[in-house]
Amino acid sequence: MHLELTPEALLAQLGYTKSEQTLKQINDIIANTNGFDKFSQHIPSFNDALAVEKGFIAMSNSEDHLKIKCEADNDADNLSAFTALVEHWAEKYKLKLKQVDNKNTYYIIGQN
16 A cells, blocks of 8 residues: 655654745655655654664755764664664665765665
8 A cells, every 4th residue: 555645744754843944845855856755655664763773864954855864973883773774775665875974864865
């Protein structure tokens, strides 16, 4: 069964308040992400899985993409598990990610 995640629902799932600005931003991200509708329904459960490793999915302020970020900078176990989760998810949904240099942050570019 395929459930479509509306922009409003995605904002709520990621912890954002719905406003004109956040709605425009999420719509720009959706439009700029190749194949977004093919994997978007899995974003909330992936975000929940990331939380265990001190990670989360958020809207980028600098690019029209969602970002995956980890705040466990000094915890090697969390970082290792976080990286494994990100790599597994990207492989499973055939996603192209762009890692930010020297950071535990990845932009979701879209499907390959």
